[in-house]
Amino acid sequence: MIVAMALGMTAAATLPARALVELNVNKGNVEPLPIAITDFQGGDALGAEISGIVSADLKRSGLFAPIDKSAFIEKISNPDATPRFEDWKVINAQALVTGSVSKEADGRVRAQYRLWDTFAGQQMSGEQFFANDANTRRVAHIIADAIYERLTGEKGYFDTRVVFIDESGAKNARKKRLAIMDQDGANIRYLSDGRSIVLTPRFSPNRQEITYMSYESGQPKVYLLQIETGQRELVGDFPGMTFAPRFSPDGQKVIMSLLRDDGNSNIFAMDLRSRSTTRLTNSTAIDTSPSYSPDGSKVVFTSDRGGRAQIYVMGADGSGQTRISFGDGVYSTPVWSPRGDLIAFTKQTAGEFQIGVMRVDGSGERILSTGFQQEGPTWAPNGRVLMFFRDSAGGPKLVSVDLTGRNEQSIPTANFASDPAWSPLLE
Numbered sequence: 001m002i003v004a005m006a007l008g009m010t011a012a013a014t015l016p017a018r019a020l021v022e023l024n025v026n027k028g029n030v031e032p033l034p035i036a037i038t039d040f041q042g043g044d045a046l047g048a049e050i051s052g053i054v055s056a057d058l059k060r061s062g063l064f065a066p067i068d069k070s071a072f073i074e075k076i077s078n079p080d081a082t083p084r085f086e087d088w089k090v091i092n093a094q095a096l097v098t099g100s101v102s103k104e105a106d107g108r109v110r111a112q113y114r115l116w117d118t119f120a121g122q123q124m125s126g127e128q129f130f131a132n133d134a135n136t137r138r139v140a141h142i143i144a145d146a147i148y149e150r151l152t153g154e155k156g157y158f159d160t161r162v163v164f165i166d167e168s169g170a171k172n173a174r175k176k177r178l179a180i181m182d183q184d185g186a187n188i189r190y191l192s193d194g195r196s197i198v199l200t201p202r203f204s205p206n207r208q209e210i211t212y213m214s215y216e217s218g219q220p221k222v223y224l225l226q227i228e229t230g231q232r233e234l235v236g237d238f239p240g241m242t243f244a245p246r247f248s249p250d251g252q253k254v255i256m257s258l259l260r261d262d263g264n265s266n267i268f269a270m271d272l273r274s275r276s277t278t279r280l281t282n283s284t285a286i287d288t289s290p291s292y293s294p295d296g297s298k299v300v301f302t303s304d305r306g307g308r309a310q311i312y313v314m315g316a317d318g319s320g321q322t323r324i325s326f327g328d329g330v331y332s333t334p335v336w337s338p339r340g341d342l343i344a345f346t347k348q349t350a351g352e353f354q355i356g357v358m359r360v361d362g363s364g365e366r367i368l369s370t371g372f373q374q375e376g377p378t379w380a381p382n383g384r385v386l387m388f389f390r391d392s393a394g395g396p397k398l399v400s401v402d403l404t405g406r407n408e409q410s411i412p413t414a415n416f417a418s419d420p421a422w423s424p425l426l427e
Contacts, residue, residue: 021094021117021124022151030404032065033151036093036118038076039069040111041100046136050101050111053140056184057158058147060400061385062407067093079114088118095124095151099143108132111139115147125150137186138426145425157380158183161423162387163201163210163227166190167395167416174395174416178212180227183380183422185398185412191225200244203423205251210421211235213244222254224272236275245270248316249296255280257288257301267301269316280318292316293336293360300334300343300360311345313360324362329354333376336360338424339383342403346375346388355388355401368405378422387411389418 021033037055040047058064073087079098088096099113112128127146129139138159145156166179166188178192178201192198196216203210210225222235222245235245238258245256248269255269266281267290281287285305292299297316302309303323311325311334325331329349336343340360347354347367353374358365373391380387384403389396395416401408411417 021119022153030063032063033094034067034092035064035095035097035147036067036072036088036091037097038072038079038099040098040113041076041079042102046109047099047101050136050140050143051097051099053137053184054097054113054144054147057141057144057156060184060409061148062402062404063148063152067091079112082123083116083118085116085118085121088116093118095147097147104130109136109139111136111143113143113146115150137182141182141184154384155382155425157382157385157422157425159426160381161426162378162398162411162420163191163203163423164389164398164413164420165198165201165418166413167418168194171394178225179417181413188414191227191230200419200421202244202246202421204247205249205424207424207426209251211245211247211254222256235270235272246291248292249294255290255292255299257290267299267318278318280314280316281321287312289333291335294338294340298336298360300336302332302334311343311358311362324360325358325365326362327365335377335379337379337383338381342383344377344379344386346377355386357386357403366405368401368403369399369408374399376419378420380422381424387420387422389420 037051040051055066059066071091074084076098079100096116096118101111104110108130110130114126115124117124131139141158144158148156160183161180162183163180166177167174169175175194176197177190177194178198179188179190181188196214199213201210201212208227213220213222219239221237224233245254247254253269253271257265258268259265264284265286265288267287268277268279270277283305285303287303290299290301298313299316300313303312309330310323311331312321312323314321329347331345331347333346334343342357344357347356352370354367355369355377356367371390374388377386377388385400387400390399396418398411398417398420
């Protein structure tokens with residue numbers, strides 16, 4: 001458990017008043033904001049570790065440019081005291097982060113930070129957190145989220161996890177295990193033993209549960225797994241399943257594509273309480289890859305009813321099925337943004353695989369990444385970053401890219417990795 005408390009503002013230096021620094025992330029081309037992040041005082045190596053994680057999170061977002069510590073003029077000894085802002089302005093640090101770490105009498109770790117606007121000479125925010133030793137990395141991610149939100153006006157995404165398929169062994173005998181990690185690749189934990197093939201895990205909105213597909217009996221079965229307890233529940237046997245299910249925004253339903261006796265692949269929704277299914281499409285084509293809009297009122301999916309796979313949108317009850325993509329190539333794996341404004345997709349054209357986004361009416365299509373065999377986009381909970389997997393050097397690896405398409409990052413994993421699914425923000 002992590003407890004947060006706000007820190008009071010300290011007296012501002014007597015400098016000319018001006019608007020506090022902020023970053024407009026809605027501009028087309030955002031220049032990364034120079035920010036100085038000092039080692040948190042106390043706690044021996046722990047202070048440097050926490051500030052290092054904060055710095056890495058912010059840098060990976062592509063919106064911040066942490067300044068090399070060797071350039072620092074002032075050496076912070078009291079993180080609660082007002083800094084010498086002139087020393088930080090000289091090195092063009094538009095924002096400054098100071099902090100400290102200490103151990104409480106009850107064994108908990110106390111971490112605190114302050115965010116300063118160096119040019120306005122003001123403290124912008126400050127908080128302290130109490131956590132046990134196991135949660136110190138989470139504290140760092142939470143601090144990074146707080147800084148991100150204060151400077152951009154939008155929620156961060158660093159205090160999150162990613163569930164994925166860990167792949168190891170020879171290509172013709174690959175072991176696939178269900179795994180979970182922090183969004184930066186740390187704290188990998190395995191959720192299955194690899195004795196049977198597992199595919200396409202997806203997070204529930206309740207954050208503690210995932211759905212995934214397993215072939216442990218030779219036939220595809222869908223399971224619900226409680227991440228913390230390891231308790232597993234069978235949703236059902238689906239011999240004709242063609243794509244893994246996704247949760248509805250309220251977590252009460254899953255939506256999936258099933259191949260029924262008529263030989264057609266159509267989309268069905270299942271109520272997780274009653275286990276009753278409702279057929280949403282009734283097509284002679286292949287309808288697959290459904291994903292709910294964040295308000296649960298609509299569903300995006302792919303269908304080849306027009307000759308090749310394109311993206312369609314319909315009401316959550318199956319009404320008003322409308323094609324929204326008309327580009328060249330084949331579209332797949334559409335996923336609705338948690339902000340509700342965009343749909344991410346995979347597109348195959350001219351021998352290349354592309355990760356892109358479009359508006360929910362199909363307009364404004366933009367390609368963010370092009371490569372060999374890359375697919376499976378998943379959204380960060382703030383709708384600003386995508387993660388996907390790309391096959392390279394003998395196997396798949398995880399990659400993230402922001403909405404500009406200019407900030408592409410490799411996500412470190414011990415083995416090959418595929419099918420990522422990003423969690424909501426943790427609580």
